[in-house]
Amino acid sequence: MKETNGNLLSSQLLAQLTEARHVLVLTGAGMSAESGIPTFRDAQSGIWGKFRPEDLATPEAFEANPSRVWEWYQERRSKVLTVRPHAGHRALAAIASLVPELTIVTQNVDGLHQLAGSDNVAELHGNIMRSKCSISHRPISAEWLSDSSHSPPRSPYVSKGLARPDVVWFGEVLPQNVLQAAMDSALRCDFCISVGTTSLVQPAASLPLMALEHGASLLEINPRETPLSPHAGQCLRGTAAEVLPALLAQLRASKKDLDQRPRL
Numbered sequence: 001m002k003e004t005n006g007n008l009l010s011s012q013l014l015a016q017l018t019e020a021r022h023v024l025v026l027t028g029a030g031m032s033a034e035s036g037i038p039t040f041r042d043a044q045s046g047i048w049g050k051f052r053p054e055d056l057a058t059p060e061a062f063e064a065n066p067s068r069v070w071e072w073y074q075e076r077r078s079k080v081l082t083v084r085p086h087a088g089h090r091a092l093a094a095i096a097s098l099v100p101e102l103t104i105v106t107q108n109v110d111g112l113h114q115l116a117g118s119d120n121v122a123e124l125h126g127n128i129m130r131s132k133c134s135i136s137h138r139p140i141s142a143e144w145l146s147d148s149s150h151s152p153p154r155s156p157y158v159s160k161g162l163a164r165p166d167v168v169w170f171g172e173v174l175p176q177n178v179l180q181a182a183m184d185s186a187l188r189c190d191f192c193i194s195v196g197t198t199s200l201v202q203p204a205a206s207l208p209l210m211a212l213e214h215g216a217s218l219l220e221i222n223p224r225e226t227p228l229s230p231h232a233g234q235c236l237r238g239t240a241a242e243v244l245p246a247l248l249a250q251l252r253a254s255k256k257d258l259d260q261r262p263r264l
């Protein structure tokens with residue numbers, strides 16, 4: 001593994017990215033950090049340093065105290081409504097227009113990739129702005145929620161059901177169609193980029209390794225070392241908002257260079 005403090009991709013990986021047919025990008029909380037959304041496990045600012053996941057992000061926590069869990073998510077929703085995608089989100093959307101196929105698989109629930117213009121996004125852990133019934137798991141509309149004065153609002157479908165955020169909690173299974181699409185991409189891609197994730201939470205953490213086992217090149221973008229780092233062809237030790245625009249610039253130049261090369 002080659003570790004680089006600057007933003008520059010090695011010539012070998014740049015050549016592989018330039019020729020890639022399908023790029024898979026796995027993103028985690030570090031991708032949204034520079035938009036102002038705290039990560040989960042960073043020492044000073046991480047959400048799980050201030051709150052216990054078992055009090056707020058499990059079905060048992062919701063059953064024990066639905067109002068506390070709902071209110072906590074309402075605060076996080078308010079925060080998400082105030083933030084904007086950064087240069088790294090926009091660079092990923094631009095990279096998608098330079099390669100034949102690019103899939104973003106994100107563990108983030110904030111919708112910032114889509115807001116930046118990316119359209120092929122698999123949300124592995126759901127989306128915090130959506131709500132669903134705690135029993136039937138059917139989607140609940142924003143209109144229904146705004147007409148209710150309860151915290152959380154009751155479900156429109158099941159008498160004992162309540163509205164809950166449409167995110168994956170600890171102990172729950174991921175949406176199977178989304179996970180299947182993510183695994184298909186991991187098996188098919190020829191270049192995989194892991195950005196801003198500790199690579200600790202499964203099954204997301206396995207996707208880059210799956211891609212690697214099936215012949216893809218692997219690039220990690222993260223200021224810190226992770227369990228994935230030893231497997232990566234290169235680790236760029238910078239932030240998403242610094243490194244991704246630099247990667248876009250390198251890829252643009254490399255594609256231009258390839259186009260201008262004389263052909264037989």
Ligand code: OAD
Nearest residue numbers: 028029030033039040041107168196197198201224239240
């Ligand atoms: P973590 O909070 O565990 O990790 C954030 C990672 O981002 C760390 O490796 C940081 O070094 C890195 N990082 C921080 N700032 C960065 C920046 N500006 N640019 C790039 N990288 C940066 O977040 P995840 O790995 O995404 O699950 O966590 C995975 C899952 O655990 C989350 O989706 C959530 C959580 O519990 C659920 O809620 C189900």
